[in-house]
Amino acid sequence: MRNYTFLSMFRKYVNSSLILIIVTIVAMIVANSGWGDAYRSLWEKPVSFSIGNFNLFSHGKESLSLMDFINDFLMALFFFSVGLEIKREILVGELSTLKKALLPIIGACGGMAIPVLIFFLTCPDDALMLRGTAIPMATDIAFSLGVLSMFGKRVPIGLKIFLATLAVADDLGGILVIAVFYSSELHLQYLAYAGILLVILAIGNRRHVISKMFYIVIGTFVWYSLLNSGIHATIAGVVVAFFVPARPGVSALHFVKHLRNKINRFPIDQATTNHKGTTILSNEQIMLLKNIEHASDRTISPLQDLEDALQNPINYFVIPVFAFANAGVNLEGISMDSLLNGVGLAVFLGLAVGKFVGVFSFSWLAVKLGFVQLPQGCNWKNFFSVCMLTGIGFTVSMFIADLSYYNIGIEGGTLLNDAKLGILCGSIVAGVLGWILLAVNLPRQDLGEHNEDLP
Incomplete structure (x- = not known):
């Protein structure tokens, strides 16, 4: 298992940020090439998973399109992963105390x-x-931490933790906005189904059910219920994540004692090996090894186990697929005027200017009023620089843009294109300016042993 700290988060997102850049460029090229029409029509293909008359991937008895499947189901997995991460940090991480969490929040x-x-x-x-x-x-979070990681050990630990914690808090804010402002007409029947299923999850958590399949299967039906209830289905990912137990079935100390006992009892001489080196274990050996394997599985909490298992699928499949489906801005008929007025300009300024101004000004005021202190090892110059990176808004910004303008006619399609253009341009400007400011303001030399284990 990996080290569950915000420092490990940097390693997790460095490679995925590079993949996102490549996928975004490919999507832009394909969307504006001879394959553009095929690219756009691909996302309208229906997706279904049916058992009899029941179709899991359906809304109002209509099959989801491939785009809906990506934005509603795959992104629910993304938000499930985010929910697990937030719960862990609330319990034992950088959000576990007000003192740790206050400045990033x-x-x-x-x-x-x-x-x-x-x-x-x-x-x-x-x-x-x-x-x-x-x-x-x-x-x-992937892009911003990816840019910061380019400076390696020149970056103070406190600055890395601040950016990572702020990005998680941002995700939580985005989740709340989606839940409150992007829900449609409510259907009480399906809300009731979701409520009953959540009660079952709560009982399972309370009674220390640690079967991951229990939470996955019931969580899937929570997603289906919310999809048809009028509340945006991705919220199911976060809600279900908070019911996944963080307590292991067996303590680490008990497991070590159990392991020593089984090793001492292991009959080494019972295995049979032929002249080719093939080894056949005895039934007793197999039973002892399986017993150790089962105990080791119970030593890892379902929360950490699921978070670890989802890490690669989310970073290397879900988010790249989402980016490929949503980053393909059709530039036909779009000019720089799209960035000089309306939605394009508003999104561009919000990311390139608003994020930096908001994060820095609120943080500066909180420090000056004595509520909080700057992160350890930081000064105002490098703190100022990292605030610029917060304007890199890609995955969740694209997602909210789709919720805002997708499937509301021709004008909605135009606004969606303008919004995506604003997101891409605003994120690029914020990323480049942030990199330049960090290159100028960070220490010229590595910070030494305190950053020894950092990327």
Whole structure:
């Protein structure tokens, strides 16, 4: 198992950020090539998983399109992973005490409030356009940590932890916004189903059920119920994650004692080996080894086990597929005017300017008022620089853009394209400026032994 700290988060996201860049470029090329029509029609293909008359991937008895499947189901897995991460950090990590969490949370609040204000002031008073007010709220954790990791041991540990914690708090804010503002007409029958299933999960957690399949199967039906209830289905991922037990079935100390006992009893001389080196274990040996394997599985909590198991599928499949499906902005008929007015400009300014201004100003004020202190090893110059990286808003920003404008007619399609262009350009500007500021303001030499184990 991996080290479950915010420092390990950097290693986790470095490679995935590179893949995201490649996938985004490929999506842009394909969407604006001779394959563009095929690329766009691909996402309208129906997806189903049926048993008799029941179709798991259906909404209102209509099969989900491939785009809906990606945005509603695969992204629910992404938010399930985020939920596990948030729960872990609330229990034992950087969100476990107010002292640890306060500065990143204050910064995240500023980083959500100011971009929303800029969007609202920049966009014309148009109800359809204002559906996307929340688009520039998010910080993409993979891209932002990926850029910061390029400076290796020059980056103070406290600065890395601040950015990682703020990105998680941002995700939590985005989840709340999706739950409150992007739900449609509610269907009480399906809400009741979801409520009953969540009660079952709560009972399972309370009675220390540690079977991961229990939470996966019931969680899948929670997702289906919420999908058809009018609440956005991705919220199911976060809600279910908070019911997954963080307590292992067997303590580490008990497991070590158990392991020593089994090893001492292991009959080494019972195995049979032929002249070719093939070894056949005795039934007693097999039973002892399986007993040790079962005990080791119970020593890892379901929360950590699922978080670890989902890490590669999320980083190397779910998010790249989401990026390929959503980053293919059709540039036909789009000019720089799209970035000089309306949704494109509002999103661009919200990310490139609003995120930085919000995070830095709220954090600066909190420090000056004595509520919090700067992260360990940081000064105002490098803190100022890392705040610029918070304007890299890709995955969750793209997701909220789709929730805002997808499937609401021709005008909605145009606004969605403008929003995606604003996200791409705003994120690039924030990333490049952040990199330049960090290159200038970080220490010229590695920080030594305190950063020894960091990427």
